[in-house]
Amino acid sequence: MSQLSSATPRGQRLMTLTCPRARHVPGCLPFLALWACLTWPLAGQAAPANAVRSPDSLALECPVPRYPEVTPEGSRARLRHWAQQALRPWGVSLGWHAEEGRSFADSPQDRARLRRLLDVVVPTLQRLPRSLLPRYRVRRVVLVKDLTVSGQYRLAMPAPERDSVLLADNGTSLCDAGMALRVLHELHHVFEFRDAGAYDRPDTAWRMLHDPVFRYGQGGASAYGGHFVNRGHPSAGFVSAYAQFAQEEDKAETFAWMLTPGYEARVQAWAQEDPQLAAKVSWMNAWLARPPNGRLPRR
Structure with a gap:
C-alpha cells in the first residue's frame, strides 16, 4: 500500500487505506472519495467491449489438462467459506472483488467457473511452504472472472501494493496445469518485488547463470495480444520461451515450472542435460530454502 502524506485529509487517508480507488481522488474533494469507496464493490462489473483474448499459450505444453475436483458443490457462500478454511493455514485471506475484473455471481454458471478456478488454486497454494506467503506479505488472494489489464484479458496479475495476487477464470478452455503454473509465476513477481523493490531490478548473479551473450527480449507484456506459444526449453538455460522475454519472467518461469x-x-530431465538450467534450478532451490530476511544466493 502506498504511503500517504500527513497533509492528506484524515477522512480520505482512512478511506484510501480501506479502498484503493480513493487514492485517485483529489484531496480537496473528500465527498468524491466517499463515492469512490461506496461504488468500489461495483467496479469492474463490465469487461471492456474491445478487450483482447489471446489463445492459451500453454495449450501445447499441457501435462495435466484437468485437475481432480476438490471443491464441494453448493452456494457461492459455501464455496467461499470452504476455500477460506482450506487456505487459512497458509496465512492468506481470500478476496472476491477487484476493479480489474468482475465478481462471481451466485448463479449456476458462475459457481461452476469458480469451482473450476478453486480446483486449481487451492491445491497449488497448499503445495507451498506455509511460511512463504506471510514472509513476502502476500495477505490476499483475489479471485474474479474476466480480468483485464490494459485492454487485454489476463488470467493472473501481481498486486504487491495491495499485498495481493489476482487470479481469474476468463471463461475460456484452459489447461489446468498451465493455470497452476501461472499462479506460481505471478506469486514470484510479488516475491521479487518484495526482495528487490521492483519487478525488473537487474541481477548480475542470475544473468551469470546462462550464456553471457544472450539478451532478453522486450518484456513479458510484448507476448500478449497475439498468438504466442510458450514452448518448453527452447534453448540452453531457459525453461520456456516466455522466460526469454525478460529477467523477471525468466525467474518467475523457472520458479513456476519447477x-x-x-x-x-x-525441468528435472532438462536440467540433467543442461548445466545452465541446472544452475538456475539450484539457485531457485537455495532461494526457497533461505531463512526469512536471508540473503539471495550468490554464485
Whole structure:
C-alpha cells in the first residue's frame, strides 16, 4: 500500500487505506472519495467491449489438462467459506472483488467457473511452504472472472501494493496445469518485488547463470495480444520461451515450472542435460530454502 502524506485529509487517508480507488481522488474533494469507496464493490462489473483474448499459450505444453475436483458443490457462500478454511493455514485471506475484473455471481454458471478456478488454486497454494506467503506479505488472494489489464484479458496479475495476487477464470478452455503454473509465476513477481523493490531490478548473479551473450527480449507484456506459444526449453538455460522475454519472467518461469506437477518432471530431465538450467534450478532451490530476511544466493 502506498504511503500517504500527513497533509492528506484524515477522512480520505482512512478511506484510501480501506479502498484503493480513493487514492485517485483529489484531496480537496473528500465527498468524491466517499463515492469512490461506496461504488468500489461495483467496479469492474463490465469487461471492456474491445478487450483482447489471446489463445492459451500453454495449450501445447499441457501435462495435466484437468485437475481432480476438490471443491464441494453448493452456494457461492459455501464455496467461499470452504476455500477460506482450506487456505487459512497458509496465512492468506481470500478476496472476491477487484476493479480489474468482475465478481462471481451466485448463479449456476458462475459457481461452476469458480469451482473450476478453486480446483486449481487451492491445491497449488497448499503445495507451498506455509511460511512463504506471510514472509513476502502476500495477505490476499483475489479471485474474479474476466480480468483485464490494459485492454487485454489476463488470467493472473501481481498486486504487491495491495499485498495481493489476482487470479481469474476468463471463461475460456484452459489447461489446468498451465493455470497452476501461472499462479506460481505471478506469486514470484510479488516475491521479487518484495526482495528487490521492483519487478525488473537487474541481477548480475542470475544473468551469470546462462550464456553471457544472450539478451532478453522486450518484456513479458510484448507476448500478449497475439498468438504466442510458450514452448518448453527452447534453448540452453531457459525453461520456456516466455522466460526469454525478460529477467523477471525468466525467474518467475523457472520458479513456476519447477514447482508445478507435470512441468516439474520436465525441468528435472532438462536440467540433467543442461548445466545452465541446472544452475538456475539450484539457485531457485537455495532461494526457497533461505531463512526469512536471508540473503539471495550468490554464485
